[in-house]
Amino acid sequence: MNPAFQLSRLQKIDSEIDQITLRQQEIARMISDQTVIDEIKERISTLDADLKAASKILKNIEEKNDRLQMKLQEDEHALYGGKIRLPRELQDLQNEIASVKNQISDHDEAQINSMLQIEELEKNKEKLLKELAEAESTFATRVAGLKGENTSLEKKRDNLLTERNAAVQNLDSSFLEKYETLRKIKRGLAVSVVVDQACTACGSTLTPSDWQAARSPERLVTCSSCGRILYAG
Numbered sequence: 653m654n655p656a657f658q659l660s661r662l663q664k665i666d667s668e669i670d671q672i673t674l675r676q677q678e679i680a681r682m683i684s685d686q687t688v689i690d691e692i693k694e695r696i697s698t699l700d701a702d703l704k705a706a707s708k709i710l711k712n713i714e715e716k717n718d719r720l721q722m723k724l725q726e727d728e729h730a731l732y733g734g735k736i737r738l739p740r741e742l743q744d745l746q747n748e749i750a751s752v753k754n755q756i757s758d759h760d761e762a763q764i765n766s767m768l769q770i771e772e773l774e775k776n777k778e779k780l781l782k783e784l785a786e787a788e789s790t791f792a793t794r795v796a797g798l799k800g801e802n803t804s805l806e807k808k809r810d811n812l813l814t815e816r817n818a819a820v821q822n823l824d825s826s827f828l829e830k831y832e833t834l835r836k837i838k839r840g841l842a843v844s845v846v847v848d849q850a851c852t853a854c855g856s857t858l859t860p861s862d863w864q865a866a867r868s869p870e871r872l873v874t875c876s877s878c879g880r881i882l883y884a885g
């Protein structure tokens with residue numbers, strides 16, 4: 653059988669297997685790439701830290717407020733209890749009550765602001781959790797599709813390997829060796845088809861004698877420019 657034809661058949665099979673391998677590598681990379689999900693998780697953990705800090709601030713304000721309320725009660729109790737009679741002392745106590753009331757009013761405002769801030773952060777977190785759920789569901793759908801594609805590629809590869817075994821069966825081992833060596837050094841393409849008397853791999857035009865030789869069914873001719881095995885069809 654024409655060795656150039658046999659090798660061109662082998663090349664076609666191997667090129668298809670190479671493409672399948674490339675696509676499978678791409679699929680494996682896409683399946684393991686969770687960048688989008690990781691980014692959202694990162695934003696959620698930043699928000700959690702902000703929420704924790706804001707809650708601590710709110711707790712502080714509430715505790716201070718409790719202490720001030722207690723102080724106010726005590727002062728008012730003293731004021732209306734009738735035990736303090738001296739006008740000077742009464743005046744001091746009234747001044748203190750006014751000052752505590754002012755502080756309470758300031759703290760109330762701070763408390764409201766702090767609560768509003770926490771509410772805002774919680775809303776943002778809710779939004780992000782929704783975003784995360786959507787991203788995870790999109791990713792899962794995508795992964796399922798990619799796994800399906802991978803399974804059919806696997807079947808295709810098995811078929812091609814069977815075809816390949818048949819293709820190399822009657823091939824002279826020295827030709828096969830030459831082919832394998834060229835595959836390694838010529839980025840997978842060992843056999844080049846000749847079209848219009850030119851090598852389609854490198855584009856150079858064949859000399860009339862090479863062209864003649866390439867069409868001979870028994871001989872194996874290589875391109876004088878790129879070194880690939882020529883198949884003249």
Ligand SMILES: [Zn+2]
Pocket residue numbers: 844851852853854855856875876877878879880
């Ligand atoms: Zn060439």
